[in-house]
Each structure stands twice: as C-alpha cells, then as structure tokens.
Amino acid sequence: xxxxxxxxxxxxxxxxxxxxxxxxxxxxxxxxxxxxxxxxxxxxxxxxxxxxxxxxxxxxxxxxxxxxxxxxxxxxxxxxxxxxxxxxxxxxxxxxxxxxxxxxxxxxxxxxxxxxxxxxxxxxxxxxxxxxxxxxxxxxxxxxxxxxxxxxxxxxxxxxxxxxxxxxxxxxxxxxxxxxxxxxxxxxxxxxxxxxxxxxxxxxxxxxxxxxxxxxxxxxxxxxxxxxxxxxxxxxxxxxxxxxxxxxxxxxxxxxxxxxxxxxxxxxxxxxxxx
Numbered sequence: 001x002x003x004x005x006x007x008x009x010x011x012x013x014x015x016x017x018x019x020x021x022x023x024x025x026x027x028x029x030x031x032x033x034x035x036x037x038x039x040x041x042x043x044x045x046x047x048x049x050x051x052x053x054x055x056x057x058x059x060x061x062x063x064x065x066x067x068x069x070x071x072x073x074x075x076x077x078x079x080x081x082x083x084x085x086x087x088x089x090x091x092x093x094x095x096x097x098x099x100x101x102x103x104x105x106x107x108x109x110x111x112x113x114x115x116x117x118x119x120x121x122x123x124x125x126x127x128x129x130x131x132x133x134x135x136x137x138x139x140x141x142x143x144x145x146x147x148x149x150x151x152x153x154x155x156x157x158x159x160x161x162x163x164x165x166x167x168x169x170x171x172x173x174x175x176x177x178x179x180x181x182x183x184x185x186x187x188x189x190x191x192x193x194x195x196x197x198x199x200x201x202x203x204x205x206x207x208x209x210x211x212x213x214x215x216x217x218x219x220x221x222x223x224x225x226x227x228x229x230x231x232x233x234x235x236x237x238x239x240x241x242x243x244x245x246x247x248x249x250x251x252x253x254x255x256x257x258x259x260x261x262x263x264x265x266x267x268x269x270x271x272x273x274x275x
C-alpha cells in the first residue's frame with residue numbers, strides 16, 4: 001500500500017490486519033503498530049510497504065518490508081546511544097574524504113552534536129546527491145555544537161604516505177573543534193591516544209560520523225572545483241579520482257602540481273617510457 005504524508009507530517013492510510021499461517025496456526029499481524037514504530041523522520045512523499053509469501057520446509061512465512069524512496073531507515077544513533085549509556089555525553093564523529101584520490105588533498109571533518117539529538121541524516125555522503133549533501137552541509141553547521149576541518153595537501157601525502165596523512169588530517173580536524181569532548185567515533189581508523197571506537201563503515205551506522213562525512217565531502221569538492229579553474233583538468237567532475245576522463249587528461253597534460261606522485265599507477269609508466 002502507498003501511505004502518503006499529510007500536511008502535519010504524519011503518515012496516513014488504511015491499515016488492515018494481515019493473517020498468515022505459521023505451523024498450521026492462524027496468527028494476525030496488525031501493520032498499524034509496526035508502521036507507527038517507524039521514526040517520523042523517514043516519512044516524506046511516499047512510504048511503500050509490502051507483504052509477500054514463500055514456502056520453506058512446508059511452512060508459510062510472511063516478511064514485511066518498509067522503506068522510504070531513496071532513504072535507509074536504519075537507526076543511525078545506535079552507536080551513540082550505547083556510548084551515552086556508558087556515561088559519555090559529548091561524542092565526536094570523524095570521517096575523511098579523498099583517501100583514494102590521485103590528486104588534491106585528503107580532508108577530514110569532525111562534528112560534535114548536542115547529546116540525544118534527533119537524527120536527520122540516514123545515508124553516508126557517497127549515497128547522497130550533490131544537492132542533498134549541500135543542503136545537509138548547512139543544516140549540520142546550524143545544528144552542531146562544533147565542527148572542525150583538517151586538510152593535508154598532496155606534497156605531505158607523498159612524504160608520509162596516505163595512511164599517516166589521513167590520521168594527520170583527523171588530528172587537525174579534532175584540534176579545529178576548539179571545544180571539549182568525551183569520546184570519538186572513527187570510520188575504521190585507529191586514533192590513539194584519544195578515547196575512541198573504530199567502526200567499519202561508520203558513516204552508514206553513526207549519525208555523527210555520517211555528518212562528518214558530508215562536511216568533509218562538500219568541503220573537499222569545493223577545493224577540487226577551485227583547482228579546476230587553475231589547471232586544465234576536470235577536477236570539478238572526477239574530484240581527482242582515476243576515472244577514464246582523468247586518465248585521458250593525464251596522458252594529454254601530464255601530472256599537475258597537485259597530483260600525488262607517490263601513488264604508483266600504470267599510467268605513470270606510459271608517461272615515463274611512452275608505452
């Protein structure tokens with residue numbers, strides 16, 4: 001069924017009990033309490049819910065799926081809530097952008113929100129459109145207690161390697177917060193000596209890290225767009241990542257001053273040996 005959003009922001013529609021047969025017993029599943037448990041933040045133009053059936057070892061099973069077009073409805077505050085329960089109040093999320101790029105800096109952002117803030121981000125920055133990222137960029141700046149930015153240029157990356165450069169950018173972003181905090185969530189980067197938790201794909205599981213990912217992405221994209229005005233490369237399109245277009249530009253113009261010379265790629269042999 002399609003459940004539309006009314007002007008008051010609440011879902012409206014017809015809720016009917018659904019009967020399913022499980023182990024030869026009749027059971028009723030009322031969709032009303034299930035849908036009412038979905039956070040109001042995921043309602044927009046349409047909420048699609050469906051029910052389908054399939055046999056499994058002579059049993060009948062029902063599965064309910066609920067999704068909002070283009071939005072993941074997972075709990076983005078799950079990690080933060082566990083930290084709140086342990087007594088941590090001011091939690092910082094840190095994420096970086098540009099680690100795998102062949103040109104330009106690596107940029108890290110740190111974000112500190114008020115405790116128990118209601119999530120308004122349900123995806124990491126890479127899954128959002130440019131327009132949506134920029135909208136959220138200003139929303140984050142408006143609602144965060146503090147935001148920090150750390151930038152490490154390609155020349156430093158070539159000297160200390162990308163992993164150490166990433167940690168340096170994170171440290172600079174943390175120092176740029178200019179406020180006290182209790183704990184840090186990172187996107188799978190060990191960050192001693194700070195009290196932190198390193199979580200794989202944290203930008204998909206932590207609201208705070210997702211916000212940091214958006215800040216870092218928008219900030220670095222602006223840098224690369226400015227570089228496209230200085231050098232004859234389409235940095236505003238590929239942002240320094242090694243796309244087909246970027247390869248063609250490197251073969252045509254060579255490496256620019258903002259390219260990372262320490263990144264070993266096959267195209268370097270073509271430039272050096274004419275292969």
